[in-house]
Amino acid sequence: MSKVQAHLFLVAASMIYGCNFVISKLAMPQYITPYAFIFLRIIGAAVLFTLLHTFTVKEKIEDKKDYKRLFLAAVFGACVNQLLFFEGLAQTSPINASVIVVTSPVIVLTLSFIFLKEKVTPLKIIGISIGFIGAILMIGLNGIAFHSGSVKGDIMVLVNAILYSVYLVISKPLLAKYHPFTVMKWIFILAVPMVTAATWQDVIAVDWKAIPLPIWGAIAYVVICTSFLAYLFYAIAMRVLNASTASFYIYFQPVVATIVAIIVFDESLKTVQVMAAALIFTGVYLVSIKKKQKKSTN
Numbered sequence: 382m383s384k385v386q387a388h389l390f391l392v393a394a395s396m397i398y399g400c401n402f403v404i405s406k407l408a409m410p411q412y413i414t415p416y417a418f419i420f421l422r423i424i425g426a427a428v429l430f431t432l433l434h435t436f437t438v439k440e441k442i443e444d445k446k447d448y449k450r451l452f453l454a455a456v457f458g459a460c461v462n463q464l465l466f467f468e469g470l471a472q473t474s475p476i477n478a479s480v481i482v483v484t485s486p487v488i489v490l491t492l493s494f495i496f497l498k499e500k501v502t503p504l505k506i507i508g509i510s511i512g513f514i515g516a517i518l519m520i521g522l523n524g525i526a527f528h529s530g531s532v533k534g535d536i537m538v539l540v541n542a543i544l545y546s547v548y549l550v551i552s553k554p555l556l557a558k559y560h561p562f563t564v565m566k567w568i569f570i571l572a573v574p575m576v577t578a579a580t581w582q583d584v585i586a587v588d589w590k591a592i593p594l595p596i597w598g599a600i601a602y603v604v605i606c607t608s609f610l611a612y613l614f615y616a617i618a619m620r621v622l623n624a625s626t627a628s629f630y631i632y633f634q635p636v637v638a639t640i641v642a643i644i645v646f647d648e649s650l651k652t653v654q655v656m657a658a659a660l661i662f663t664g665v666y667l668v669s670i671k672k673k674q675k676k677s678t679n
Contacts, residue, residue, distance in 0.1 A: 388618070423463075426565075430570075440563040448567075457547045461575075482542050483635070501625075508663075519657035549627060
């Protein structure tokens with residue numbers, strides 16, 4: 382797969398994540414609690430990845446030591462991070478949470494430099510900085526008020542962002558060694574027992590029969606698109622791109638969410654939103670380009 386295709390996979394994943402906020406709000410908390418939703422997401426993704434793996438690559442984990450890394454990836458990327466995010470979001474404002482989440486690329490860049498020895502070029506630092514500014518503008522800097530939210534909620538969201546960043550760094554060596562279908566299958570299978578234990582009380586409290594068919598459609602979107610396809614697209618892209626580049630596409634999520642809000646809620650497009658989108662796309666360009674190696678002369 383080419384790097385251009387990898388970037389397209391990340392764009393697709395960002396579009397899914399951007400739509401997810403609006404669609405998931407149709408189902409929760411009126412029909413289903415956040416924790417029960419997490420249960421459906423993890424169980425659904427585990428089933429889908431297992432079926433995909435069974436009927437395609439059928440690859441086995443060669444080294445038993447890799448199960449430890451897979452388990453850590455499950456904890457950081459499919460279990461604790463999601464539980465903390467939803468719990469934190471319930472205790473703080475969505476704007477505060479959005480600003481905290483977009484710190485992930487900076488965290489990933491730092492962790493990748495320390496643990497994966499990825500090169501941190503000036504262009505990448507400038508690109509991530511420009512993208513971060515664009516994301517903040519898109520979310521709405523004037524709406525940020527950390528003093529008005531719960532400190533505990535803000536900390537939970539921040540820890541979620543750190544854990545997801547660790548997940549991207551941990552999963553990179555696994556994706557270099559195994560097929561993405563194999564890695565994602567085991568990550569979600571290993572997450573099932575932990576998520577079930579943490580969410581079961583909410584699961585049995587939901588009145589499943591009272592959920593109307595359109596809401597089941599929203600739930601299906603979150604399970605199939607957000608938990609299955611988006612995670613898969615990230616895994617496929619990270620086969621050829623480094624973790625810090627992949628994490629940068631988190632900045633696209635507020636862009637997509639803004640476009641969805643304009644279409645669905647008939648909001649007007651503001652000049653600052655256009656400027657913010659331009660900054661994010663500029664950042665993507667700077668992060669993705671590479672220095673041309675100088676030709677050696679004899």
